[in-house]
Amino acid sequence: MSTSPQKNDVIRLNIEGMTSEGSAVGRHNSFTVFVPNGAIGDVIDCRIIKVKKNYAIGKIERIISPSPDRIESDCPVSFSCGGCTYRHIDYEAQLRIKRQMVEDAFRRIGGIQIDVNPVMPSPEINGYRNKAQFPVREENGEIKIGFFAPRSHRIIECGGICRLQPEQFGEIVNEVRSWMQEGKIKAYDESTGKGLVRHIYLRKGFATGEIMLCLVLNGNLKEKDKAQLIKRITEKHDSVKSICLNKNTRDTNVILGDDFELIYGEKAIGDRLGDLEIKLPPEVFYQINKEQAERLYKKAAELASLKGGETLMDLYCGTGTIGLFMIKEAMKESANTGSTPIKLIGVEVVEESVKTARENAKMNGINNTEFICATAEKAAEILLQRGDIPDVLVIDPPRKGCTPELIDTIAKMNPERIVYISCDCATLARDAAIFKEKGYALHTPTPVDMFPHTPHVECVTLMSRIEE
Numbered sequence: 001m002s003t004s005p006q007k008n009d010v011i012r013l014n015i016e017g018m019t020s021e022g023s024a025v026g027r028h029n030s031f032t033v034f035v036p037n038g039a040i041g042d043v044i045d046c047r048i049i050k051v052k053k054n055y056a057i058g059k060i061e062r063i064i065s066p067s068p069d070r071i072e073s074d075c076p077v078s079f080s081c082g083g084c085t086y087r088h089i090d091y092e093a094q095l096r097i098k099r100q101m102v103e104d105a106f107r108r109i110g111g112i113q114i115d116v117n118p119v120m121p122s123p124e125i126n127g128y129r130n131k132a133q134f135p136v137r138e139e140n141g142e143i144k145i146g147f148f149a150p151r152s153h154r155i156i157e158c159g160g161i162c163r164l165q166p167e168q169f170g171e172i173v174n175e176v177r178s179w180m181q182e183g184k185i186k187a188y189d190e191s192t193g194k195g196l197v198r199h200i201y202l203r204k205g206f207a208t209g210e211i212m213l214c215l216v217l218n219g220n221l222k223e224k225d226k227a228q229l230i231k232r233i234t235e236k237h238d239s240v241k242s243i244c245l246n247k248n249t250r251d252t253n254v255i256l257g258d259d260f261e262l263i264y265g266e267k268a269i270g271d272r273l274g275d276l277e278i279k280l281p282p283e284v285f286y287q288i289n290k291e292q293a294e295r296l297y298k299k300a301a302e303l304a305s306l307k308g309g310e311t312l313m314d315l316y317c318g319t320g321t322i323g324l325f326m327i328k329e330a331m332k333e334s335a336n337t338g339s340t341p342i343k344l345i346g347v348e349v350v351e352e353s354v355k356t357a358r359e360n361a362k363m364n365g366i367n368n369t370e371f372i373c374a375t376a377e378k379a380a381e382i383l384l385q386r387g388d389i390p391d392v393l394v395i396d397p398p399r400k401g402c403t404p405e406l407i408d409t410i411a412k413m414n415p416e417r418i419v420y421i422s423c424d425c426a427t428l429a430r431d432a433a434i435f436k437e438k439g440y441a442l443h444t445p446t447p448v449d450m451f452p453h454t455p456h457v458e459c460v461t462l463m464s465r466i467e468e
């Protein structure tokens with residue numbers, strides 16, 4: 001029988017596991033207790049701060065005996081900002097946790113007992129993020145720029161510095177702060193809906209060094225303030241090739257509004273994934289960790305094993321990067337054999353991404369492509385009816401995974417190989433179980449660490465049609 005502890009009790013706990021959100025887990029008289037900032041192997045005294053029917057939440061009071069995986073966190077705000085849940089855990093141990101998480105998901109959610117490859121480590125474990133969105137708020141008459149504390153809208157000020165991002169981001173953030181202070185430009189205040197600057201959005205093409213700065217505003221900026229912003233930023237930061245303003249006046253947690261105004265340079269910055277040149281306007285999805293994205297795509301290309309002449313379908317294709325990358329890889333392989341071209345059909349719901357995908361294809365001289373702007377569910381049905389049957393299908397959905405209807409349509413298309421890329425191993429495991437029922441064999445999944453120091457893990461898996 002499990003007996004629950006009471007609020008404010010201080011209990012001794014052995015940490016035995018981690019949740020998919022990165023909280024440590026221990027048991028007290030068989031009752032589950034979640035503790036942020038713990039590590040597997042810790043013995044701690046923790047204070048119970050919340051008790052629910054089936055679990056409690058505790059806070060570390062004292063570490064009695066630290067886990068061998070524990071290291072000193074090298075960021076002063078890592079325990080409050082909530083971005084780097086694992087910064088106090090050795091990188092090797094982070095990779096072990098993530099591998100276990102993927103294995104557990106397949107077993108518990110998919111009912112599939114399968115060995116999982118070791119997690120592909122990220123070449124860089126700091127400064128790997130190519131995108132940042134800093135909320136800007138007015139608190140007690142002061143400008144605060146940083147990150148929201150977990151499950152709150154309280155800003156943890158980080159002085160513009162975040163170890164996951166390039167140092168230049170911090171410098172630009174602080175330049176924007178000075179510009180605001182000097183020009184008496186107000187930060188947004190959620191409680192009143194007043195104030196102007198809501199977010200600072202930055203993106204960098206790591207291969208080109210080009211940086212985009214986009215300010216999300218709750219209204220319009222005076223011409224003289226625009227001019228001053230451009231002057232301040234470009235005088236000190238050569239690498240900023242694009243400055244734009246985004247207007248978002250809605251009372252919403254969604255960061256970007258629909259209106260963009262380009263005030264300096266080009267709207268899109270450039271980057272390169274392997275041999276693939278790409279353009280990135282602010283509104284499109286782009287993989288956060290470029291170097292690791294290349295490794296993920298390489299692995300996906302290896303699993304797709306295109307030889308030339310196939311039809312490749314890329315569902316949830318964003319700016320077309322995976323399909324185009326795979327074709328470039330296959331072209332490299334077949335440069336000597338002169339095999340026939342691969343036909344690429346990409347599907348993506350965001351119009352700007354589809355437009356960019358077409359431009360990216362053209363820029364790389366890849367001709368035999370079609371990009372469709374629609375939901376994957378709808379497009380797959382249309383393509384099935386049209387009789388466009390892929391030999392290889394790549395699928396890279398958001399966290400919620402695929403709908404059963406989409407899986408059904410894909411199974412009717414009957415591709416020989418499906419390469420499933422997922423940022424949520426729980427929905428991947430759920431979907432893999434359905435694909436299995438539909439006659440696909442699951443190969444050993446490979447987790448890829450795109451997000452060191454966070455509990456997230458990407459995973460790429462091949463499923464191949466079982467011949468009757």
Ligand code: SAH
Nearest residue numbers: 285287316317318348349350375376396398
């Ligand atoms: N494969 C791309 C993008 C993956 S992110 C890459 O590697 O960069 C997932 C993409 O799916 C996003 O671009 C998002 O806009 C798109 N998306 C979300 N829901 C969708 C749906 N129902 N149908 C099609 N695309 C969708």
